[in-house]
Amino acid sequence: MFSKTMTKNNGPEGTSVNLIGAGTIIEGDVTTSGDIRIDGSLTGSIKVKGKLVIGISGSVDGEVHCQNADISGTMKGKITVSELLSLKASAKLIGDIITNKIAVEPGATFSGSCSMGGIIKDIKGDRTAEKQKLAEKLA
Numbered sequence: 001m002f003s004k005t006m007t008k009n010n011g012p013e014g015t016s017v018n019l020i021g022a023g024t025i026i027e028g029d030v031t032t033s034g035d036i037r038i039d040g041s042l043t044g045s046i047k048v049k050g051k052l053v054i055g056i057s058g059s060v061d062g063e064v065h066c067q068n069a070d071i072s073g074t075m076k077g078k079i080t081v082s083e084l085l086s087l088k089a090s091a092k093l094i095g096d097i098i099t100n101k102i103a104v105e106p107g108a109t110f111s112g113s114c115s116m117g118g119i120i121k122d123i124k125g126d127r128t129a130e131k132q133k134l135a136e137k138l139a
Contacts, residue, residue, distance in 0.1 A: 022057045029062075038073070056090050 016034030020026060024040030035050040038058040046052065048066035058073035065080045072088040079085065081099040089107035097114040104110070 020058070
């Protein structure tokens with residue numbers, strides 16, 4: 001599931017893998033420097049420096065910022081992915097997408113706008129001058 005092992009030290013340079021299990025409901029904002037898998041329900045914003053996985057039983061209602069994302073469940077809100085967004089066959093996404101690359105399996109549903117490449121705001125919120133100018137033109 002994740003490209004890094006869970007046996008590494010969870011220090012600043014290590015990997016942390018977080019799990020919100022099926023039946024768990026979280027209301028509020030979540031920030032992590034590692035990866036996260038959601039099989040339960042999250043209402044609020046989520047900021048992930050690593051990979052976000054929304055399992056088939058998982059749902060997120062809020063704004064998402066992450067490096068990579070695999071969505072099999074339900075997502076409502078704006079999602080910004082700095083690298084690859086993968087919508088699996090069971091995915092249901094309602095909201096706007098900003099990503100560098102996207103992969104959509106047959107059966108996935110999506111309703112909203114999609115912007116790819118060039119205007120990605122990274123997890124820290126930094127933008128290069130060229131990307132900023134392009135974003136201003138599109139605004």
